[in-house]
Amino acid sequence: CPQVASLVDPNQLFGLSTAEPGQFFVNVRFDGILGLGYPNLAADGITPVFDNLVNRSLLRESLFSVYL
Structure with missing residues (x-):
């Protein structure tokens, strides 16, 4: 189960x-x-984890x- x-x-x-290539x-x-990208950039129409946590x-x- 994914966890952040x-x-x-x-x-x-x-x-x-x-x-992964390269x-x-x-x-x-x-x-x-x-x-952590926008939902319209997500692969296969999957809602990104951050958006699901908000929703x-x-x-x-x-x-x-x-923090870098």
């Missing part, structure tokens, strides 16, 4: 990538890719941030 921090949506659909992912350690009122605000 302590937020869980057991009905979230997700895609699985078993191979060298970028060969040289970088990562645990996965989390799509299900699991977030206090429709806002996220990234």
Whole structure:
């Protein structure tokens, strides 16, 4: 069941990538890719995880941030 921090949506659909072209992912350690794009950019019409969390009122605000 997909989880972001302590937020869980057991009905979230997700895609699985078993191979990525090019060298970028060969040289970088990562645990996965989390799509935070707009729903109209989503593959196969799947609602992105952030939008599902907002739609299900699991977030206090429709806002996220990234710390680099």
